[in-house]
Amino acid sequence: MMKKVIIVGAGPAGLFAALELMDKVEVLVIDKGKNVDERFNDIQGVGGAGGISDGKLNLHPKIGGDLTEFISDKEAYDMIDRVDEIFVKHGAPEEEKLSADELLRRAAASGIEFLPIKQRHIGSDRLPALVNSIKRELEGAGVKFSLQNNVEDVLISENVVKGVVTEKEKIISDYVILAPGRAGSTWLSLVMKKHGIPLKNMPIDIGVRVEVPSSIYEDVVNINWDPKFRMRVPTHDDFVRTFCTSPYGFVVKDTYGKSVGVNGHSMRHKRSNNTNFAFLVKIDLTGPVEDTTAYGYSIAKLATTIGGGNPIIQRLGDLRRGRRSTWNRIKRSYVAPTLTEVTPGDISMALPYRILMDIIEGIDMLDHVIPGVSSDSTLLYAPEIKFSAMRIITKEGFETSIKGLYAVGDGAGVSRGIVSAAATGLIAAEHLIAKL
């Protein structure tokens, strides 16, 4: 009889695991959300958080996590190629062409690392079709979906997984792959702790969203749609990076529990006159206080308080001069904000001194590569926080200490992006197949 595998979570990690497993085992994918075209701005459902994202595919093993922590460099690059092939088969657009020599030179001369990487940009408006195409292929191969069904626990007996318990029923299986994403990471940590599976805290990123006229960024995004600049800033020697650049895009509100923050996206068919990107400081805490998540939430809470329930917006020039921004001052600026549900204020009232210094110094460094970025008119929105789930300590192939139980994707703290999440799903599925 065919072995049965339950996959919890229909995000990229779960869907790619299912693609690898279909035809070889009986697969049931359970997700608490809905189909991709039945939800709006909900990170839960088929396609996962990836389903409502901008769909920027960063095709590099060290972006969105680091696959080489788990497999060899060669295997990691090969895995990225496989993930890419699948995305292309389901409609991902042409890869963006790189001619990065001049940018590499400018960045290196300013003490900044520029990572030229292969990227594809699907766009929020085209992503649902791609997700539906993957789902159709899975269903065609006999994979079953149980949607709007919340998994509450994992069944384990004598250190071997036996299935899951959902809000509706108990389902028995030979293997379980847990891929619940960031939305399910707290639940996952609790289940892991309950069953004695070890976890550890991971670094998080805290910073701002920077918005500039698109003309300033044009030559850079012509080289790489989502350019990755990384640097060590002078005073604190902290690691600062650009992330999730949205050319001609829009800044959007985000939420962290009860607190607010910002994010950004760009669309294929609707353009603004601005480009925005996250500018983030890596925060890793060492003993006795290691809880990076609690630290991130306390900053989000403070920012939400000082922003009166909205994210804070400030001109870089006002921040430098130690004064708050007002709508009048922002109107005098050359950059019209794409997000107006914000409170003009003073970001230094919300972010710790060290993070603020890192950001200002980092923007000044970046100005040598992208002249104009550190102009007084540049808009900063705060806070932008990229939390990371606690990492579940796993063995080869992301199998936990419980036989037949796997944990992959962003929820397990082993990825932080669509491509890397998908890759971890494939790796777990390959490992599982090898055991059959």
Ligand SMILES: Cc1cc2nc3c(=O)[nH]c(=O)nc-3n(C[C@H](O)[C@H](O)[C@H](O)COP(=O)(O)OP(=O)(O)OC[C@H]3O[C@@H](n4cnc5c(N)ncnc54)[C@H](O)[C@@H]3O)c2cc1C
């Ligand atoms: C607004 C936004 C924009 C983004 N833009 C990009 C981008 O451009 N490029 C990029 O690489 N990454 C982007 N990301 C990140 C990317 O979406 C994630 O890294 C990726 O989706 C993680 O995949 P995953 O499969 O691990 O988890 P997810 O995609 O989060 O999927 C997890 C699924 O599990 C389900 N689930 C959780 N708990 C349970 C439970 N107990 N029972 C049943 N189901 C459960 C959820 O409903 C969800 O559908 C973005 C994220 C957001 C929120």
